[in-house]
Amino acid sequence: MDKLRTRFAPSPTGFMHIGNLRSAIFGYLMVKHQNGDFILRIEDTDQTRKVEGAVDFIYNTCKLCGIHFDEGPNNGGEYGPYIQSERLPLYKKYAEELVEKGAAYYCFCTEERLNKLRKIAESEKRAFQYDGHCKNLTKEEIEEKLKAGVPYVIRQKMPKDGVSTYEDLVYGKISVENRILEDQILLKSDGYPTYNFANVVDDHLMHINVVARGNEYVMSTPKYNLLYDAFGWERPTYIHLPMVLGGDGQKLSKRNGDASFMDLYHEGYLPEAIVNYLALLGWSPNSNQEIFSLDELIKEFDPKRISKSPSIYDEKKLQWVNAHYIKKLDDERLFEITIPHLKEAYDLSQHDDAWVKELVLLYKDHISYGKEIVSVTEMFFHDKLKLNDECIDFMKDESIPNTLKVFQEEIQNMNDWTVENIKEAINHTKEKAGVKGKMLFMPIRIQITGVMHGPELPNTIHLLGKDTVLKRLGE
């Protein structure tokens, strides 16, 4: 069997949303499972959508995720160029070849005529389909118009009857009646190929034998196959992926909580966690395992276990996965995904690096993504503590003023400001004030941090600093 080769073929929009990334991941896993090649091809046949720097952006995103390309615009390969706008002459040549073979034809129909046809179809409540007006032009007529420079497109000649069938690795057998297939445009009047055509030509030329893409193409795949057949090329294996939807069951959008990969990344989600989560959206392993490294995913991946129904993107579960990875993260990376957020939110000039790092470490097990460090550490940066009702209630106990007073004295008399000494101070307070457990810790915690929960108290106090602590105890 030939080496597996698939491609990720995005448009250079400078944006990669979760669904796109997932397609890339699935393609990558599919092909790497069998040691195949993963190729990047840029589909920029719609010049109006092109964005500067988009190719690098795609490379960066994938690199962060651990996905590498065996071939592509930035790393070359045997079958380049890998940017469609650089392959223009090719498409024309192949389109003309198809005309010669009788599988396509020149069409000189104007937009006005097409629009008129469309209107008629609409008024008759019929689906519009090109009527094949130019299909039967004589050779002389065509020559003449070409010579006269009349703008033209090249259209695919579709069979009028019969049924086209193919086998999809996910959806199984798909059949579509040929009569609903339109004589679609292959080559636009500006000389650019349409997506559909460029895809087939490039896939063949680049020896792509596995096509993994969104299931919005399930129904148009017979058109592609007809093209392969007309050329006498071998059809690839198709894997159509179910869609990813937002929480409202609608297509992903900013509105329903969609985030692009970069948004998530910048909020301190780890790429490996995102990849892990995404791999589980619409695919399930043969076991109950939930946490997978990329290598494990490659080993376990089986396209037969891709589900057919759309999946809903659930940020809660992503957070759970991400939190899992954060717990195992080495400190340096933890700092990278948290400290910039702290810097942005708070004035850190009063603190040195070591202090900031200690703070982050204190919350390592408490956050599920990097940016969450900001909300969770608020008490360190805002002096005004607002107690909620529960705290106020708690503070009503009559033993509390004394407990706080004793503790305050302990702090005042402390020479070395260390976690150990603070622990000692709490212990002394226990003895001197005659309180323990909750009645010992809670008053101190509430008075100093303003809330009833948080990480370990001595460490928290230590980080807050003696001055702040005394100030809050005095209030």
Add this chain to the structure above:
RNA sequence: GACCCGUUGGUGAAGUGGUUGAACACGCCACCCUCUCAAGGUGGUAUUCAUGGGUUCGAAACCCAUACGGGUUACCA
């Protein structure tokens, strides 16, 4: 409208005719741990498998309708 695809709990899902009175995970709740929260541990919650018909000794699983959802129907990709 036509065509294609889908429909297991709040979410991701396992399941491919019979230890399923439907696994596992997220979420949620409770308990344990803990000064507290988180983490961790334990337990619980929720789907009778969209609906209605078949086929079968037996169906979530096979077949047919219906409903709902999504997709396609561009000189966009």
